[in-house]
Amino acid sequence: MLADILKDKRLILASSSPRRQELIKGLGLKVEIRIKPIIEEYPVHLKHFEIPDYLAQLKSMQFEDTLTPKDILITSDTIVWFKNTALGKPTDANDAFQMLRSLSGQTHEVITSVCFKTSAKLKTINSITKVTFKQLSNSEINYYIKNFKVLDKAGSYGIQDWIGQIAVTKIEGSYFNVMGFPMDKIYNTLLTF
Numbered sequence: 001m002l003a004d005i006l007k008d009k010r011l012i013l014a015s016s017s018p019r020r021q022e023l024i025k026g027l028g029l030k031v032e033i034r035i036k037p038i039i040e041e042y043p044v045h046l047k048h049f050e051i052p053d054y055l056a057q058l059k060s061m062q063f064e065d066t067l068t069p070k071d072i073l074i075t076s077d078t079i080v081w082f083k084n085t086a087l088g089k090p091t092d093a094n095d096a097f098q099m100l101r102s103l104s105g106q107t108h109e110v111i112t113s114v115c116f117k118t119s120a121k122l123k124t125i126n127s128i129t130k131v132t133f134k135q136l137s138n139s140e141i142n143y144y145i146k147n148f149k150v151l152d153k154a155g156s157y158g159i160q161d162w163i164g165q166i167a168v169t170k171i172e173g174s175y176f177n178v179m180g181f182p183m184d185k186i187y188n189t190l191l192t193f
Helices: 018-025 050-061 093-103 138-147 162-167 175-179 183-191
Strands: 010-013 031-033 071-082 085-087 107-117 122-133 168-172
Touching (some): 018 031, 018 175, 050 071, 050 122, 093 138, 107 175, 107 183, 122 183, 138 162, 162 168
Parallel strands (some): 010 031, 010 071
Antiparallel strands (some): 071 107, 107 122, 122 168
16 A cells, blocks of 8 residues: 555665664565664753654755655664663673663663655654563573674664563553554655655
């Protein structure tokens, strides 16, 4: 259905995330992947959803001069918001351990912002999901860090991984948002293009 609506458009996903690429293709859409490196820094006064909103828009600006009238560019950013602090991607295994230790037995928010940019307009949406973890042992955290890729994930975890199976006791909101792409909102936004 969506493919028919967008048949005259070229969908461009600016993300190296295999999860995001797989999810967008799951809508039955042909998508072109374009990657441009960016330093993911934001002004310190930004809080909560303002952070991924800003970063998703910043990523879209890298493509400003390359978009044709038929292009729809999608950029995205995800953070974990915990105790009024944004947790991005860990710098190393020790940082990942500290993040997961802090999230253990607690509830945090996963916030994903998605920016849709054409040559004529820009629209940014976001989604917030509350996730509760059971109390994790140090050995469970170490096992996860040793056996799974954690350095490319906000908050040091992927809900689709082993840790999501054994640690997530409650989720309020979009599961796919926690994976980094709120598919329900993306689908509905693309319907308007």
